[in-house]
Amino acid sequence: MEGRKQYVSKKKEHQIIIDDQNHCCLCGSKLVFKHKIDYLSFDVREDADCPSCGIRLKTRNHRLQ
Secondary structure, eight states: OTTOOOOOOSSOHHHHHHHHHHBOTTTOOBOEEEEEEETTTTEEEEEEEOTTTOOEEEEEEEEOO
């Protein structure tokens, strides 16, 4: 089967990863992110909620330097 082109996805791999991080894994809706900053300890708390499902999918803590 020489000469046959392989199927190439229009979305790049990095775009697929970004979409996975920004959309609900249950219903596919876009997530709403909220950030709370603690200026004394230099921490940022990131919460991701799905407005359609009403569930909290991610809570991450980030350290500012």
